[in-house]
Amino acid sequence: MLKDKVVLITGAARGIGAGIARCFIDTGASVVITDLDAELVNTAAGELGADVMGLVADAASQEAMGEATAKVIDRFSRLDILVNNAGIGGPKIKFEEISSSDSAFMGMSDEVWDQQLMFNLRTAFSSSHAAIPHLPEGGSIINIASIAALGPTATLPAYGAAKAGVVHLTKTLAIELAPRRIRVNCICPGLLWTRAWELLTTQMKASQPEFANMTNRQVFDSIVERMTPLGGEQTPEDIGNLAVFYASDGARMITGQVVAVDGGISVQ
Numbered sequence: 001m002l003k004d005k006v007v008l009i010t011g012a013a014r015g016i017g018a019g020i021a022r023c024f025i026d027t028g029a030s031v032v033i034t035d036l037d038a039e040l041v042n043t044a045a046g047e048l049g050a051d052v053m054g055l056v057a058d059a060a061s062q063e064a065m066g067e068a069t070a071k072v073i074d075r076f077s078r079l080d081i082l083v084n085n086a087g088i089g090g091p092k093i094k095f096e097e098i099s100s101s102d103s104a105f106m107g108m109s110d111e112v113w114d115q116q117l118m119f120n121l122r123t124a125f126s127s128s129h130a131a132i133p134h135l136p137e138g139g140s141i142i143n144i145a146s147i148a149a150l151g152p153t154a155t156l157p158a159y160g161a162a163k164a165g166v167v168h169l170t171k172t173l174a175i176e177l178a179p180r181r182i183r184v185n186c187i188c189p190g191l192l193w194t195r196a197w198e199l200l201t202t203q204m205k206a207s208q209p210e211f212a213n214m215t216n217r218q219v220f221d222s223i224v225e226r227m228t229p230l231g232g233e234q235t236p237e238d239i240g241n242l243a244v245f246y247a248s249d250g251a252r253m254i255t256g257q258v259v260a261v262d263g264g265i266s267v268q
C-alpha cells in the first residue's frame, strides 16, 4: 500500500516505535528508525529486517535530525512520512527522578521540568523542523502523544503538559502545511507494556504501599484492569495500524486530528 514511500520513525529501537516500524514494513514502505544509542539502533534495525536503515540521532536536536534526514535523502532520494514517536525520558532518565516527592509537582525542579519538555515536546518540534523541507505534496507527519495529553495525571505534570503541547502542535502544523497538502495527525496511546511502564511501575512500587509486594507486571496489569473499558492493554501494532492509515491515501482528507488508541480509557 505504501510501497514507494519512505518513513522515518524517531525513538523506534524498541517499544511503540518498533511496533510502528513493523506495521510500515508490512505495507512495503522503506523504513528508517532513529534512537539515541548506536548498539540499540543497530540491533533493532537488524531484527526488523535487512532493508531497515538505523540512525543515531537525538530527536530533540534540529542539527542531529538535519544530518539524519540528509542521510535518508542520500539513500532513498525522498522522505514521505515522519513519525514523531521519541519520548518519555531517553535511556538514562529514571522515573524516580521525575516524581521524587509525595507531590510530583512540588518535588519537581526546573531542570527536570525542562528535560521532560525537551524529551516529549521539543522532540516533535525539532524533528518536524528537520523533515518538513523534504516532505513532498501528499506527505504526512504523525505525532505520538498520550492519553496524558487529554486529561490530567497528577503524578506526571510535565509529561502531561508536554504531550498536550504535542496535540496543539499537531493542529498548528496541520494548518501551516495544508497549502502544501502535507497532513499532520496525532495518536494518543493508552497503556502499553514497554520499558516506559517498567520504569514507571518501579517508581510506583517505591512510593505507593499498595503496590509494594507486587511485581512490576502485576502493578501494570492492575492499572490496565481498573482503567480500560474494553479490557486489556494496547500493543505497539494497535498504534502502528492507525499510523499506517493516517499515512495512506485513505486518510487524504484527514488532518489535524487526534485519536486515542486506549481501549476507551479517555472517554470515561
Ligand SMILES: NC(=O)c1ccc[n+]([C@@H]2O[C@H](COP(=O)([O-])OP(=O)(O)OC[C@H]3O[C@@H](n4cnc5c(N)ncnc54)[C@H](O)[C@@H]3O)[C@@H](O)[C@H]2O)c1
Pocket (backbone or CB within 6 Å): 010, 011, 012, 013, 014, 015, 016, 017, 034, 035, 036, 057, 058, 059, 060, 085, 086, 087, 088, 089, 090, 091, 119, 120, 123, 144, 145, 146, 147, 188, 189, 190, 191, 192, 193, 194, 195, 196, 197
Ligand atoms: N507505553 C505507553 O503506555 C505509552 C502511552 C502513551 C504514550 N506513549 C508514548 O509513546 C512513545 C514511545 O514510548 P514507549 O512506551 O515505546 O517508550 P520506550 O521507552 O519503550 O521507547 C522510547 C524510545 O525512544 C527513545 N528516545 C527517547 N528520547 C529520544 C530522543 N530525544 N531522540 C531519539 N530517541 C529517543 C528511547 O531511547 C527509547 O528507545 C513516547 O512518545 C511515549 O510518550 C507511551
